[in-house]
Amino acid sequence: xFDYETLRCIWWLFLGVLLIGVAVMMGFDLGIAVLxxxxxxxxxxxxxxxxxxxxxxxxxxxxxxxxxGALFAAFPMVYSVAFSGFYLALLLTLFALMMRPLGxxxxxxxxxxRWRSNWDKALFVGGFVPALIxxxxxxxxxxxxxxxxxxxxxxxxxxxxxxxxNPFALLSGLLSVAMLTTHGAVYLQLRTEGEIQQRCEKxxxxxxxxxxxxxxxxxxxxxxxxGYAITSNILHDAPSNPLNKVVEKTAGLWMHNYQQYPLLILxxxxxxxxxxxTILLSKQQYLKSAFVSSSLTITSIILTAxxxxxxxxxxxxxxINHSLTVWDASSSHTTLAIMFWVTVVFLPLIIVYTSWxxxxxxxxxxxxxxxxxxxxxx
Amino acid sequence: xxxESVVDLSRWQFAATSLYHFLFVPxxxxxxFLLAIMESTYLMTGREIYKxxxxxxxxxxxxxxxxxxxxxxxxxxxFGMNWSYFSHYVGDVFGAPLAIEGLMAFFLEATFxxxxxxxxxxxxxxxxxxxxxxxxxxxxxxxxxxxxxxxxMQNPVGADFNYETMRMEVTHFADLIFNPAAQVKxxxxxxxxxxxxxxxxxxxxxxxxxxxxxxxxxxxxxxIAAGFGxxxxxxxxxxxxxxxxxxxxxxxxxxxxxxxxWHTEPPPASFTAIGFPDQEKMETAYAIKIPWVxxxxxxxSIDEPITGxxxxxxxxxxxxxxxxxxxxxxxTLRTGEKTPxxxxxxxxxxxxxxxxxxxxxxxxxxxxxxxxxxxLAAQYSIPRVVPLxxxxxxxxxCGFIMLGVFIWAMFASSLRRCRQTTLLKxxxxxxPLPWIACETGWFVAEFGRQPWTIAEVLxxxxxxxxxxxxxxxxxxxxxxxxxxxxxxxxxxxxxxxIKLGPSSLHKGRYHFEIAEGVDHV
Numbered sequence: 001x002f003d004y005e006t007l008r009c010i011w012w013l014f015l016g017v018l019l020i021g022v023a024v025m026m027g028f029d030l031g032i033a034v035l036x037x038x039x040x041x042x043x044x045x046x047x048x049x050x051x052x053x054x055x056x057x058x059x060x061x062x063x064x065x066x067x068x069g070a071l072f073a074a075f076p077m078v079y080s081v082a083f084s085g086f087y088l089a090l091l092l093t094l095f096a097l098m099m100r101p102l103g104x105x106x107x108x109x110x111x112x113x114r115w116r117s118n119w120d121k122a123l124f125v126g127g128f129v130p131a132l133i134x135x136x137x138x139x140x141x142x143x144x145x146x147x148x149x150x151x152x153x154x155x156x157x158x159x160x161x162x163x164x165x166n167p168f169a170l171l172s173g174l175l176s177v178a179m180l181t182t183h184g185a186v187y188l189q190l191r192t193e194g195e196i197q198q199r200c201e202k203x204x205x206x207x208x209x210x211x212x213x214x215x216x217x218x219x220x221x222x223x224x225x226x227g228y229a230i231t232s233n234i235l236h237d238a239p240s241n242p243l244n245k246v247v248e249k250t251a252g253l254w255m256h257n258y259q260q261y262p263l264l265i266l267x268x269x270x271x272x273x274x275x276x277x278t279i280l281l282s283k284q285q286y287l288k289s290a291f292v293s294s295s296l297t298i299t300s301i302i303l304t305a306x307x308x309x310x311x312x313x314x315x316x317x318x319x320i321n322h323s324l325t326v327w328d329a330s331s332s333h334t335t336l337a338i339m340f341w342v343t344v345v346f347l348p349l350i351i352v353y354t355s356w357x358x359x360x361x362x363x364x365x366x367x368x369x370x371x372x373x374x375x376x377x378x
Numbered sequence: 379x380x381x382e383s384v385v386d387l388s389r390w391q392f393a394a395t396s397l398y399h400f401l402f403v404p405x406x407x408x409x410x411f412l413l414a415i416m417e418s419t420y421l422m423t424g425r426e427i428y429k430x431x432x433x434x435x436x437x438x439x440x441x442x443x444x445x446x447x448x449x450x451x452x453x454x455x456x457f458g459m460n461w462s463y464f465s466h467y468v469g470d471v472f473g474a475p476l477a478i479e480g481l482m483a484f485f486l487e488a489t490f491x492x493x494x495x496x497x498x499x500x501x502x503x504x505x506x507x508x509x510x511x512x513x514x515x516x517x518x519x520x521x522x523x524x525x526x527x528x529x530x531m532q533n534p535v536g537a538d539f540n541y542e543t544m545r546m547e548v549t550h551f552a553d554l555i556f557n558p559a560a561q562v563k564x565x566x567x568x569x570x571x572x573x574x575x576x577x578x579x580x581x582x583x584x585x586x587x588x589x590x591x592x593x594x595x596x597x598x599x600x601x602i603a604a605g606f607g608x609x610x611x612x613x614x615x616x617x618x619x620x621x622x623x624x625x626x627x628x629x630x631x632x633x634x635x636x637x638x639x640w641h642t643e644p645p646p647a648s649f650t651a652i653g654f655p656d657q658e659k660m661e662t663a664y665a666i667k668i669p670w671v672x673x674x675x676x677x678x679s680i681d682e683p684i685t686g687x688x689x690x691x692x693x694x695x696x697x698x699x700x701x702x703x704x705x706x707x708x709x710t711l712r713t714g715e716k717t718p719x720x721x722x723x724x725x726x727x728x729x730x731x732x733x734x735x736x737x738x739x740x741x742x743x744x745x746x747x748x749x750x751x752x753x754l755a756a757q758y759s760i761p762r763v764v765p766l767x768x769x770x771x772x773x774x775x776c777g778f779i780m781l782g783v784f785i786w787a788m789f790a791s792s793l794r795r796c797r798q799t800t801l802l803k804x805x806x807x808x809x810p811l812p813w814i815a816c817e818t819g820w821f822v823a824e825f826g827r828q829p830w831t832i833a834e835v836l837x838x839x840x841x842x843x844x845x846x847x848x849x850x851x852x853x854x855x856x857x858x859x860x861x862x863x864x865x866x867x868x869x870x871x872x873x874x875x876i877k878l879g880p881s882s883l884h885k886g887r888y889h890f891e892i893a894e895g896v897d898h899v
Contacts, residue, residue, distance in 0.1 A: 054492070054496065055492035055493065055496040055497075056489075056492050057492075058447065058488040058489070058491055058492055059485065059488045059489035059490075059492065061488065062480065062484045062485045062488045062489070065451065065454060065480050065484055066477065066480030066481055066484065066485065068454050068455070068480075069454065069473065069476040069477035069478075069479065069480040069481075070477045070480070072454075072457065072458070072465065072469055072472075072473035072476055072477065073469070073473030073474045073476065073477035074473075074477075076465055076466055076469020076473055076545075077466050077469070079458045079465055079469065079473070080458055080462035080463070080465040080466045080469065080843075081462070082458065083455060083457075083458025083459045083462065083465070084458060084459055084460070084462035084843040084844075084845065087459055087843070087845060087849050087853070088849065088852065088853075090455060090459055091459070091852070091853050091856060094451060094452060094455050095856060095860060097448075097451055098448040098449070098451065098452075098860065098864075100448075101443075101444040101445070101447040101448045102444050102445065102448055102864065102867070104444070105440055105441065105443075105444035106441070106444065106867065106871060109441075109871060109875075110871075110874075151712060152544060153463075153466055153467075153544045153545070154463055154844065155462050155463070155466065155843070155844065156844050157844070239540060239542040239543045240543050241542060241543055241544075331469065331470045331473070331547075332470050332540070332543070332547040332548060334547065334548045334549070334551070335470050335471070335473075335474055335547070335548050338474060338548070338551050339474060339477060339478075342477070342478050342481060342482075343481065346481040346482055346485075347481065350481065350485045350489075353486075353489060353490075354485075354489055357489050357490070357492070357493055360493065360497060360500050360501065361492070361493070361496065361497070361500065375882075375883070375884045376495070376496075376498075377496075
């Protein structure tokens, strides 16, 4: 039905949709976990915070699991290079993420104060570490990753764990933390009342400003670091072989797409506008709109990274010709087509039933709610 | 070439983390259905006790589910982290069922599981029942897709090697889904999960009855578990995984290794019930053989032979030589000399390419392999018999003991005479058996496929990522440390709530609440 070139573009978009899904849905859970020790002063308040996402975090996290699966299916080489190259960073993320199911489910099953405060710490780690590392990973993708391929397509990673933690990547990490914490604060403001809600409002203000400042700073920085471009002819419908092209690496090349299509500048601009709007809406107590606006900010920030790099997925910083792009790191035409149909059938279905579940569980989580459900609430 | 110790450490890590993950999966698979059955009974009879049962067993389900989720994430990460060459080489095929699993099953399960726990007051009874069934349906659907992926590793149908991309690519996706190896695996695995959950509920209910607590609650739970368990246990045994072992050469080798079938016997082959296999001499000492049985189990017929290991080895010697040619031709193609003759020649030999790659263990170039190296590679293509022979018998032994107890429990329950101490003790003490059977079962399935990750296509030692030993030491010790801690915490909580029993629901009508004189809340 679709030709190979179109399907590759569609799958680049789907991947974007899934990543945005991760940031919007799982993002507020992570952000709320980061806020947990700061906004919850008593055990009951912390339980209010935890229960604001207690019944839905699991479905939210599935966006992440599915994005991983879709990356594997649609761009297997990208999945292989990223996961094996960032080995220790991902191990750390994995260990942090494991704290979440246990933290949510086990924390309030026992009354012991020490038991609960340890799980609170675990939940914080489970929110903060993944949020940071997702950003660090993006920061490294923008700079290029030191890997090369041999003729059998075996992957060799030539960097170290510590080289991932360079200044630009750390700045991206902070951007990600600020962005998801803002999002968490907006959601929490929507689901709570009284003092916690007021604290949320301040957090929204603080983290949105932080996010926008870092976003601007990162933008200026990206304009000056080495970007990548394909200089040889590349067939958009050839079998995926990342060894068949010539790549150039020069400072400022990431601005190339904006020079060619000036309208793209709307994408980051929208991010700034939506960010400011989030603060205003949160102040005026239009909380559902604030959540939409915050989601829009996230969408713009992620898309900004995406359109700056297109068609690159993972630039190779040393053997630059081995860079992985949309045109030469995808699955076969057949697999992309099959997965396209599976996605267009199931993704809308998922959105429908997820919305229904959120509607059923909507409403404020209050201190009384926790008192009345002492034995069943998280 | 990646170092052998990195491969070994990667294998240990994957084996440890996946076997650990599978401590929690079978209970989730089965208990979700038991919860749905209990809740359906609640709606049909309108009796509160069935709601209490759903909620109490649901609490234990939740404690188990959390660790299943936590350790399941590891599996998805590890393919890319530790097996990046595998992920590149077969991602086009193998990635699809994993992605479909996410879209079709995980979302369903994970989105509704929260409503199962927190939706009791927000939904009508019928809505809640539907939610519970959807959770059960979702968990089992996820098993389907992961076993489609695993079935393809055992019997890689519907895909072909593409020399331009240097990987396997999908040709017939339907073959992948209807792969007989996957179908059999799915039925066998979910039935094993149902058996596990039934044994779990049966054992704990027996414990309450032995202690004279919460009689009505325990007896009802016991009866449901006995019926469900008997049906499940019969399915596990009748629909044994080995019935799928006739498709694919590696499956045949696995079956021969499990049975220590050194030579092809005239059909129907006899079953070696017990004995002491010796791989070097290729014979089994003190073998006690039961005529006909293996042929019947393995082929479901009396006239098909079961191939012996000697004959498989003989074939594989030829295939390694052909694979060597295929590998040489592939190198020519990769350098750009794509003449029609070379392509045709390559297509003739490419089904043996994997066997050629086995030679990489002995010589980097493959095409210069000596006769001695070819012999080594052929020997290496045969799985190790002793561990498979014994683990398989442990699994089967556990299965038959459980079947006996379930039959007994079913009869006693239907005669309303399940409160006999001997039966209850048997029910309680057999609780570890389903887990032992599940773990040994997976060992047989995966160790029996060696030396391949994808049968006949990709050797295990080539599949691993090019990591350093230190990467592996760090990750392996991290997993061991964290997983041990998690297990201690989980068992502590599980035992605490099992001991509390339905009193943990704070409904005011169970053992400890009545004993302590707590009023109805």
